[in-house]
Amino acid sequence: MDSNLAVKQLKAMEKIVNEHAEDPRLAAEGWGEDWQTLIAIMLSAQTRDTLTIKVCNELFKKYKAPSDLANASLEQVEKEIGSVNYYKTKAKRIKGTAEIIVKDGLGDSVDELVKFPGVGRKTANVYLVEVKKAAAIGVDTHLSYASQYLGWSKNKTPEKIEYDLMDLFPKKYWNQLNWIVVSFGQIFRSKTKKDALLDKISKFK
Incomplete structure (x- = not known):
């Protein structure tokens, strides 16, 4: 997988999230302490x-x-x-x-x-x-699924996927990955709809 292509796919996913998210806040965000x-x-x-x-x-x-x-x-x-x-x-x-x-x-x-x-x-x-505000990647089920579907990683364990993503994406994108992909997974909970969109994203050249 080419790094530039992976970034292009991530940005396409982010655009979809921004177009469909009613409340983009994730559980980690917005707490005072x-x-x-x-x-x-x-x-x-x-x-x-x-x-x-x-x-x-x-x-x-x-x-x-x-x-x-x-x-x-x-x-x-x-x-x-x-x-x-x-x-x-x-x-x-x-x-x-x-x-x-x-x-x-x-x-x-x-x-x-x-x-x-x-x-x-x-x-x-x-x-x-x-x-x-660290440069880090939290690999959950959403990010694991998308990474394997899009070819970002061939591994199945979260730690190995984390290291694959660190090698694939420039460091400035690390702390965006979880937010974008988890938001995508939260919005599109239907596997059929999610897979259709991931398939479309996977065809980016």
Whole structure:
């Protein structure tokens, strides 16, 4: 895959997103505190961003600091986030994360962030892009699917796809990749429609 072609395809996808997005905000965006951004990204896994944002708005009204969340009962946290997928597992993870933040603070690198319960490279990279404006690529299911469909990567594991994309795209595009492709996936949830558009994009020369 040629780098210039990949960039052209990415820009075509961005144009489609801008033409169709009613609310382009993703779950990682728009929070006033860094710890809130991390919690929101954790809760967004396998959950629509619109729902994640709604849940987090209520969660952060009740728990205004990491210490508030850390000191809450697990049952209460489960109740607060009960509408997101895998809420029981996520409740344990965000409460545990809040406890670590209170004790040790937030991390500034992937290696530091993956020490939090339930935080992998994707979550860490998305956080660093949003909070630190870092040049990083968070590979989730949307980006993995599009990367394989368009030939950006032949690998299937997120970490290998991440490195393939870093080799393929100029660094200035790294922190745009997740936002564009995830927004695309959120807008076009029908596999038939999504594949039709990806097929059209794949024919760019």
